[in-house]
Amino acid sequence: MSRPPVAATSARNGAEPPLLSLVKEVIDGLATVLAGHVRLARVELAADVVSESRRVALMALLSAVALLGYGLGCVAGSLALARLMSAPLAFLAVGGANLLGAGVALGWLLSRPAAPLLGESAWELDRTVSALKASATTADAGNEGSVERLASHDVA
Secondary structure: OOOOOHHHHHHHHOOOOHHHHHHHHHHHHHHHHHHHHHHHHHHHHHHHHHHHHHHHHHHHHHHHHHHHHHHHHHHHHHHHHOOOOOHHHHHHHHHHHHHHHHHHHHHHHHHOOOOOOOHHHHHHHHHHHHHHHHHHHHHHHHOOOHHHHHHOOOOO
């Protein structure tokens, strides 16, 4: 006569099968790790938003002041060039030089990589995934015969 499966006898006795309890522990641990990553990402995102918003506000203020000074400088340069050539040609020359300079600066800015946001969270997530992969590899190597034991109901 064959023995009933361990899960069936444990369920009848009110005890939880050991494999099921291990699976529950792993799932609970994974949920805790993921919740920690989400909390870390929220904190980092909030800090990044505060930091970047201050930076943007300061850049906007300084840009307005710089734009006023730049405009006055362009007018003065054009009026100075008007002594050497006609006034419309002087303003065209200053405008063309500004377009050329802006194009070079924009090309340089777009060629630079953007700063990574949530760097710490991404690093922690990579570390966790690596640890889980290593753990799964170790568990697979140590449990090669576990499938045969489960099939033969020898698991205690």
